[in-house]
Amino acid sequence: xxxxxxxxxxxxxxxxxxxxxxxxxxxxxxxxxxxxxxxxxxxxxxxxxxxxxxxxxxxxxxxxxxxxxxxxxxxxxxxxxxxxxxxxxxxxxxxxxxxxxxxxxxxxxxxxxxxxxxxxxxxxxxxxxxxxxxxxxxxxxxxxxxxxxxxxxxxxxxxxxxxxxxxxxxxxxxxxxxxxxxxxxxxxxxxxxxxxxxxxxxxxxxxxxxxxxxxxxxxxxxxxxxxxxxxxxxxxxxxxxxxxxxxxxxxxxxxxxxxxxxxxxxxxxxxxxxxxxxxxxxxxxxxxxxxxxxxxxxxxxxxxxxxxxxxxxxxxxxxxxxxxxxxxxxxxxxxxxxxxxxxxxxxxxxxxxxxxxxxxxxxxxxxxxxxxxxxxxxxx
Numbered sequence: 001x002x003x004x005x006x007x008x009x010x011x012x013x014x015x016x017x018x019x020x021x022x023x024x025x026x027x028x029x030x031x032x033x034x035x036x037x038x039x040x041x042x043x044x045x046x047x048x049x050x051x052x053x054x055x056x057x058x059x060x061x062x063x064x065x066x067x068x069x070x071x072x073x074x075x076x077x078x079x080x081x082x083x084x085x086x087x088x089x090x091x092x093x094x095x096x097x098x099x100x101x102x103x104x105x106x107x108x109x110x111x112x113x114x115x116x117x118x119x120x121x122x123x124x125x126x127x128x129x130x131x132x133x134x135x136x137x138x139x140x141x142x143x144x145x146x147x148x149x150x151x152x153x154x155x156x157x158x159x160x161x162x163x164x165x166x167x168x169x170x171x172x173x174x175x176x177x178x179x180x181x182x183x184x185x186x187x188x189x190x191x192x193x194x195x196x197x198x199x200x201x202x203x204x205x206x207x208x209x210x211x212x213x214x215x216x217x218x219x220x221x222x223x224x225x226x227x228x229x230x231x232x233x234x235x236x237x238x239x240x241x242x243x244x245x246x247x248x249x250x251x252x253x254x255x256x257x258x259x260x261x262x263x264x265x266x267x268x269x270x271x272x273x274x275x276x277x278x279x280x281x282x283x284x285x286x287x288x289x290x291x292x293x294x295x296x297x298x299x300x301x302x303x304x305x306x307x308x309x310x311x312x313x314x315x316x317x318x319x320x321x322x323x324x325x326x327x328x329x330x331x332x333x334x335x336x337x338x339x340x341x342x343x344x345x346x347x348x349x350x351x352x353x354x355x356x357x358x359x360x361x362x363x364x365x366x367x368x369x370x371x372x373x374x375x376x377x378x379x380x
Contacts, residue, residue, distance in 0.1 A: 003181050003182065003183045004179050004180070004181045005179070005180055005181070005182070006177050006178070006179055007144055007148075007177060007178065007179075007180050008035060008144070008174075008175060008176070008177050009143075009144050009147045009169060009173045009174045009175060009176055009177075009178075010032075010033065010035035010036045010039070010077075010105065010169075010174045010175065011035060011036075011039055012144045012145070012147045012148040012151070012180060013036050013077075013103060013147050013148070013151050013167070013169065013174075014035070014036045014039035014040050014043065015039075015043075015148060015182065016147065016148040016149065016150075016151030016152050017036075017040065017075050017101070017151050017155070018040075018043055018044070018047060018049075019148075019151075019152055019182070019185070019188075019190075020073065020151065020152045020154075020155035020156070020190060021073050021155065021190055021192065022040075022044070022049065022073045022074065022075050022101075022155065023044065023047070023048065023049035023050065023067075023072045023073055023074075024044070024049060024050050024051075024052075024063075024064060024067040024072045024073070024074040024075075025037065025040040025041070025044060025049075025050075025051045025052075025064070025074065025075050025076065025077075026051070026052045026053075026054050026059070026060045026061075026063035026064050026067075026074070026076055027051075027053065027054065027060050027076050027077050027078070028053065028054050028055070028056055028057050028059075028060050028078070028082060029053070030057075030078055030079045030081065030082045030115075031079065031107065031115040031116055032079060032105050032107055032115070032116060032171040032174050032175060033077040033078055033079050033082075033103060033104075033105035033169075033174065034077075035174075036077035036103060036105075037051070037053070037077050040075070041053070056085065057076075057078055057081075057082035057083075057085040057086050058085050058086065058088070058089065060076045060078070060082075060086070061076050061086040061089040061090060061093075061100070061102065062089050063076075064076050064100045065089060065092065065093050065096075065098050065100055068093075068098050068099055068100050069098060069216075069218065069219050069229065070218050070219055070220055071193075071218030071219075073099075073155055073159070074100050074101070075100070075101045075102075075103065075155075076100070076101075076102055076103070077102075077103040077105065078102065078103065078104055078105075079104065079105050079106065079107045079115075080104075080106060080107050080108075080109040080110075080113060080119075080121065080122060081109070081111060081112055081113075083102075083104045083122055083125065083129075084125075084129075086102060087125075087129045087130050088130070090102060090129075090130060090134075090136075090164050090166075091130035091131060091132070091134050091231070092231040093163075093164040094130070094134050094135055094136065094163060094164055094254055095134075095231045095232075095250070095254060096229045096230065096231060097162040097163060097206070097214050097216065097254060098162070098164070098216075098229075099155075099158035099159050099161075099162050099163060099164070099165075099193065100158060100164050100165075101151075101154045101155055101158055101164070101165050101166075101167055102164060102165070102166050102167070103151075103166075103167045103169065104122055104126070104166060104167070104168055104169070105169040105170065105171060105174040106118070106119055106120055106121060106122045106168065106169065106170040106171065106284075107119055107170075107171050108121070108360070108362055109121050109122075114362055116171065117171065117362035118170050118171035118172045118285060118335060118362065118364065119170070119171075119335050119336060119360060119362070120170055120283070120284055120285075120286065120334055120335040120336050120339070120340075121335075121336045121339070121360075122168065123140075123168070123283075123312060123334075123336070123339040123340055124339045124342070126138040126166045126168060126312065126313060127312075127313045132251075133251055133255055134254075135163060135254050135255045135257075135258045136163075136164065136165075136166060136258075136313050137154075137157050137158075137161070137163060137164075137165045137166070137258060137265055137311070137313060137314070138165070138166040138167075138168055138311070138312045138313040139153065139154055139157075139165065139166070139167055139168065139267070139310060139311055139312065140167075140168040140169075140283045140284050140309065140310060140311075140312050141167075141169070141173070141284075141310060142173060142283065142284055142285065142287045142288055142308070142310075143173065143178060143288070144173070144176065144177070144178035144179075144180050145178065145180050146310070147169065147173065147174075148180060148182065148185060149185055149188065150167065150310065151167060152185070152188055152190070153267075154167045155190075155191075156189065156190065156191040157265060159191045159192055159193045160191050160193075160213070161213055161257050161258060161261065161265075162193065162213050162214055162215075162216065162257075163254070163257070163258065166313075168284070168312060169284075170284045170285050170335075172284075172285035172364060173284060173285050193215070193216075194209075194215055195215055195217055196215040196217065200223055200224035200225045200226070201224075203217070203225055203227070204236040204237050205217070205227040205229075205236075205237065205238050206234060206235070206236045206237070206238055206250075206253075207236040208253055208257070211257070211260075211261070212253060212256050212257040212260055212261075213257050214253075216229075228240075233246050233247045233250045233251075234246060234250060258314055259314065262314045265311055265314060266311045266314070266316050266319060267310040267311045268307065268308060268309050268310055268311065268316050268319055268320075269306070269307075269308040269310065270305065270306065270307055270308075270323060271291060271294055271305060271306040271308075272294055272298060272304065272305040272306065273305035273306070273307060273323050274305075275303055275305075275326075276303050276304060276305030276326070276327060277303040277304075277326065277327060277328045277329070277378075278297075278302060278303060278304045278305070278327070278328065278329045278330075278331065278374055278377060278378060279304075279305050279306070279307055279323060279324065279327045279329070279330050279331070280293065280294055280304065280305070280306045280307070280330075280331045280332075280333065280370060280374070281306075281307045281308075281309070281320075281330060281331070281332050281340070281344055282306065282308060282332070282333050282334070282370075283308060283309050283310075283312065283340065285335070285364065286333050286334065286335060286364075286365045287306070287308045289333070289364070289365050289366055289367045289369075289370060290306050290308070290333060290367075290370055291306060292367040293367040293368075293370035293371045293374065294306045296367065296371055297371055297374045297375075300375075302374055302375070302378055304374055305323075307319075307320060307323045309340075312340075315343050317347060320344070320347055321347055324347065324348065324349070324352065327352055328352065328353065329352065329353045329354075329355060329377045329378070330344065330348060330352055330353070330354045330355070331355045331356075331357060331370065331373050331374060331377060332344055332354065332355070332356050332357065333356075333357040333358075333359075333365045333369070333370050333373070334356070334357070334358055334365075335358075335359055335360055335364070335365060336358065336360055337358050337360055338356055338358055341354065341356055353377065355373055355377050357369065357370065357373050
């Protein structure tokens, strides 16, 4: 049976979430992410799940945290202005080690900006939008197939490392349609959270296992497990504490479990980087133009290659350093005033020339614009 379907990116995200085992979605309508919420509102009841339209974005992420505390895989979709409002509760989830997935379908900002206009203005906010040394995993696919697969992976990472995960999309990939056969992904691993083996009397909810990850028993269990969840620094029993060792331990734990496992979290794509002298670094919808630009540049005799981060945070420091070994020029096309380029500049040898291509007027960065920059950079 041919199960090829023509799906929209947002639709693939909703279907990937159901495949991952999501049973709860809370959200507030906002373009260009609303299709995710609309589809889950219709589909979740068919798999014994629930959807609630909340009064705002703050309540939406609060609701999915509450559902996750009960042991339910949960998601909230949003876009720029809503993503702004969710930051405080994302920080709470990070500190309390509650696994949730937040989908941010980026649009032009700041503030209300342009609701139907594509942009990539939330890359840095995904990492630095909260107070303190707050950890985050952020993933950014670039096709309908990859959205489906990466949505599943986002939930796997959230459950495995007991942390919030941000799935970055953008208006272009969220609204474009491509063929996908979901049967191709039937064998994808689905990770569910592990629960502790010790008795209720011996249980310390914030005592990490050997991998550095805590194991929280769902609230409402009938086995006598009781504990406190707090956004404050806390001891292993969950009770708030501002003792020096409690502060240090909680910050080291929530960040360390990601830092120690970053090689497993990292995902990226390289095209023609083996002999490249000019490296294009792009993500999301812009990387689709970059693929074509590198192909055309190669046909013209330019030694161009592409490095595409799929994991945006934690950043791919070592893989990118390896790809930069023989590079003379780096080109960073972004639909913002320059965000990803800041992290890239931290890793660049001073002898490597960095060229930015920033378009933020609502139009897409096209292959010919990247080709023009490649040619100009190579002739200087």
